[in-house]
Amino acid sequence: MHQTLAGLSLACFVSWAACHAQQATVPFVGCPSDGQTGFIAPPTGQPKPARLGQLPAGAIAYYKADQAPGVFAPIGWHCRLWYGSSGSTLIVTPTPIDTTHFPKVVGPAVEMSVSYGGTSGRFAVARYASRLFPGLLAGFIQRVKDEHLEPDSEFSPGRYGLDSLTGVGRLMAAFTTPPSVIGLGTAGALRPSGDPVHGVAAITADSTEPDMVIVRVRLGANSQVEAAVLRLNRQCMQDPEGC
Secondary structure, three states: HHHHHHHHHHHHOOOOOHHHHOOOOOEEEEEEEEOOOOOOOOOOOOOOOOOOOOOHHHHHHEOOOOOOOOEEEEEOOOOEEEOOOOOOEEEEEEOOOOOOOOOOOOOOOOEEEEEEEOOOHHHHHHHHHHHHOOOOOHHHHHHHHOOOOOOHHHOOOOOOOOOEEEEEOOOOEEEEEEOOOOOOHHHEEEOOOOOOEEEEEOOOOOOOOOEEEEEEOOOOOHHHHHHHHHHHHHHHHHOOOOO
């Protein structure tokens, strides 16, 4: 035990910045919710641990509403969650969010969507999985197609073919939707714009009724913060206990 602590102390002495970044926390921001059972007030919570790397501690916050997981995004932004039986969508933007309708965002934003494979959210799961996890969820995709409630073209593996994909693991994939293109990055609340959308998608291990979480990030020229936001949210999605 003493040797382990001594080694850690030496590592911190040699690389103080790395240890400081490892021990950083970011503010918790509660987000209001609107949905199936009405308005839900923002929750309260404790600061979240986050490895910020080279970013200052005041660059990132953790945004969380009831009924859904939280998401890391730039600090000082506005947030709101929409929820229902099919899933939820949490949106974080630098400007106030119009609550009179579900927004279509053309500027910078971070979006986290959750789709439940055991509800009407199965159509979104099958639609995205046909591009992201076509082999792993082939049986699930076919069962949804066999319901004939949506055109087969909605579940084509070539859908969103202009996106670039990168495998992160068996249950996770990263993607980039180019500027001014309709793709995985712009299939939710974010609309096409002059900036690309980078994202990460993860599914549960249940191949019968898999749930899917997608984080979409578009921060424009702020590439350092964008990379940190993607990394922090990907780590949460990979953690069995979440964040």
